[in-house]
Amino acid sequence: MNSRREYRSSRAALFDGIEEGGIRASPSYSSHEIDEHDNDRAMDGLxxxxxxxxxxxxxxxxxxxxxxRMLDLMGHDMDSSRGILSGTMDKFKMVFETKSSRRMFTLVAAFVILFLILYYLTR
Known part of the structure; x- marks a missing residue:
């Protein structure tokens, strides 16, 4: 029966300091217990x-x-477009190396007509 009384008194001491603003330290707490409680809260926060x-x-x-992954895909796409572009440039070199004025005229005319068509479509 004595242990029951001690249990009640320790329980009352534990919940004695609870108020609306939070837990207030009662005089029965030692500073060590308060420090431990603060440390536990700080550890939980951490x-x-x-x-x-x-x-x-x-x-x-x-x-x-x-x-x-996106950069790798973009690098592969750039490599493939570089290959296509170099093939196109090789074909242009072949066209410009020939001395045929007829072929050059046809190429220039095609570019001018294509430019005019794109100009009127975007306008």
Whole structure:
């Protein structure tokens, strides 16, 4: 029965300091218990921040991977377009190396007509 009384008195001492503004330290608490409580709250806050930072770094890692994949695809596309462009330039060199004025006239006329058509379509 004595242990029950001690239990009640320790329980009353524990919940004695609770008010609307939060927990107030009662005189029965030692400064060591208050420091431990503050440390526990600080550790919980740090744990929440660490979890948040871990999620954030995971999201950053995922974004970096996505951007690296996009850059690789863009690099492949640039390589293929460079190949096509070099083939086209080789064909232009062949056309310009020939001394045939008829072929040159046809090429210039085609470019002028194409330019005029695009000009009137966009206007």
């Amino acid at each position: 744990q929440d921040r660490v979890i948040m930072l871990k999620r954030l770094t995971g999201d950053i890692h995922e974004e970096v991977d996505n951007h690296n």
